[in-house]
Amino acid sequence: MNHKGWKRLLLAAASVTLTMLAVSYIWLHSAHSQLNDTSDKKILIGISQPDLNEPRQVVMNNEIRKEAAKYKNVRLIFTDAAENSDKQAQDVERLMKYGIDLLVISLNDSEKLTPIVAKVYQTTPVIVLGRGVSGYDYSLFIGPDNNSIGKMSGKLAASLLSDSGGGVVEIQGLAGSPSLTETSNGFYDEVKRDLQLSVIKTVAGDWQRDKAQDEISQLLPHYPNVRLIFAHSDAMALGAYYAVQSLGLKGVHILGIDGLDTVNGGFELVKKGILSGTVTSPTGGKEAIQYAIEILGHEKVLPKKIILRSHLITQENAEQMLVETERQQAGDEVQKQPAHPIRLGVAVVGSESSWRNANTDSITQAAEQDSNIKLIMQNAEGSQSRQIQIIRDFIQQKVDAIAFSPIVETGWDEVLTEAKQAGIPVLLSDRTVKVEDDSLWTTFIGSDFVEEGRRAARWLIEHETSKNGPVRIAEIQGTEGSAPAIGRMQGFKEVLQQHNSFQIVASKSGDFTYDSGKRLMEDLLKQTGTRPDVVFAHNDDMALGAISAMQAVGLKPGKDILVLSVDATKSAFQAMEAGKLNMSVECNPLLGPQIMKAVKELAEGREIPKTIITSEGIFSQEDASRIISTRKY
Secondary structure (H helix, E strand, C coil): CHHHHHHHHHHHHHHHHHHHHHHHCCCCCCCCCCCCCCCCCCCEEEEEEECCCHHHHHHHHHHHHHHCCCCCCEEEEEECCCCCCHHHHHHHHHHHHHCEEEEEEEECHHHHHHHHHHHHHHCCCCEECCCCCCCCCCEEEEEECCCHHHHHHHHHHHHHCCCCEEEEEEEEECCCCHHHHHHHHHHHHHCCCCEEEEEEEEEEEECHHHHHHHHHHHHHCCCCCEEEEEEHHHHHHHHHHHHHHHCCCCCCEEEEECCCCCCHHHHHHCCCCCEEEECCCCCCHHHHHHHHHHHHCCCCCCCEEEEEECCEEEEEEECCCCCHHHHHHHHHHCCCCCCCCEEEEEEECCCCHHHHHHHHHHHHHHHCCCCEEEEEEEEEECCHHHHHHHHHHHHHHHCCCEEEECCCCCCCCHHHHHHCCCCEEEEEEECCCCCHHHHHCCCCEEECCCHHHHHHHHHHHHHHCCCCCCCCEEECCCCCCCCCHHHHHHHHHHHHCCCCCCCEEEEEECCCHHHHHHHHCCCCCCHCCCCEEEECCCCCHHHHHHHHHHHCCCEEEECEEEEEECCCHHHHHHHHHHHCCEEEEEEECCCCCHHHHHHHHHHCCCCCCCCCEEEECEEEEHHCCCCHHHHHC
């Protein structure tokens, strides 16, 4: 047996031993608990890992143990799949038989493990870490912004090769992982801007250092113009380095992802000059336990996705970033309390819809319930220029934080730069901005607009099966250039493009108001020779306006024309009860508690997630009577 064969055998034996040791109850106590936890109920959390030997998983487990030690009633049980997805599915089945209260799972192969995650979610809360699954069948996803990581890596690649140019090789992880596609897309978006750069080859490293080394060793002799290798993990980047060294090549930059502060982790590899850079990819281990406690405690307002912030590590800033990381970890242990009430400036869009009114009320009520927050709220009345002036007023007042819902995506660079220079964190609520520098804002709290569009399209495809021939769809968009309008349109079209029988025959922009929906529908019914089979409105108010226009010409909305919308407000439920609206995708406006939580954590010196996506559902006529009494907006 050769050297590699013995190595694999020893690793397999070690993995089996670790599995046997791991599948035992681990009681975690803390003599100096920071929590006033008086509950006697024991909580058992199952942790399903793809590989307990991978450096990233080791760091994740250490974070999980450390955070769980703060709770005297928490037990953990770990399993190790030894890089075998079939075994990981079996591990999850076994954890369920042990009677776990919640499953935390880190995936190696998202495609293969999506079914088992969805199965568990039917009866037990599930937190997915790192690499996402398809669909929404889980309690909470915690992971990095893979697209942003790819973009940061692409920008660094362009900077490193700005003078010489050259070929780029990409080493991807395991095929089929959503994170792989997101990371690659972000990287390509940046690299393709530079005409001197080209990705000449992509290879699969399956997250393994040895495989990455073998692939690069075989590839480089055939591509002498390669000047940079971008690997989707630091382990694979190290394998690429060994390959480059063995071939005696010079001047090849190597980039990785993970940025772990461990032996042969990203920090060390960059400091030693082995890597030219890496991007941190937080494991989410600490946050998994924090949210597990909230989920099991039936916290009323919980997110669906938490996207953690990543940082670029280069040889120029490695030492500084390491100090900042250690400071942040120390801050997590002892939070500083603000010396005075937190002054929060909020610039609301206006009152164009019932959703917006509910959103404003949620922010106001959440602030009123917290004596540590002083709310200063102003209404932009639908004007971007007024909203910009309000933000400038907040900067002059030297508030502690600013929150606002951008009326449109663009045009914010200047005022957000002013806020950053003043040291005031900016929280985006409900809508995002498109700026060159993402560090101009601190976090986004709101919905996944693209997914809302996808959900509407999936429902339509599933339910509109009786019509022979093409299904004609009219789309009533929201405010042109706004994040909800852009995202919902993108997601809706993305799904429909896979089904030729569904055709968008008209798409017009409104402004999220009842009147605009009515006017656009009136125009549509006058101008088109054949009326649409379906109307997809980007919010309930426009859908209700469109329904009114249909009724005025003798049509029966919900029957003659299917009507789909987004928001799921109480007025939408009333329309569904009456059979006039067929379905509405929920867009939760109750963001106040999440905003206040984020503001307080910032004041305590914590680094908060980059993105907090709210938990939302999808409702149809069949649900309306049963659920309408529970709606708060």
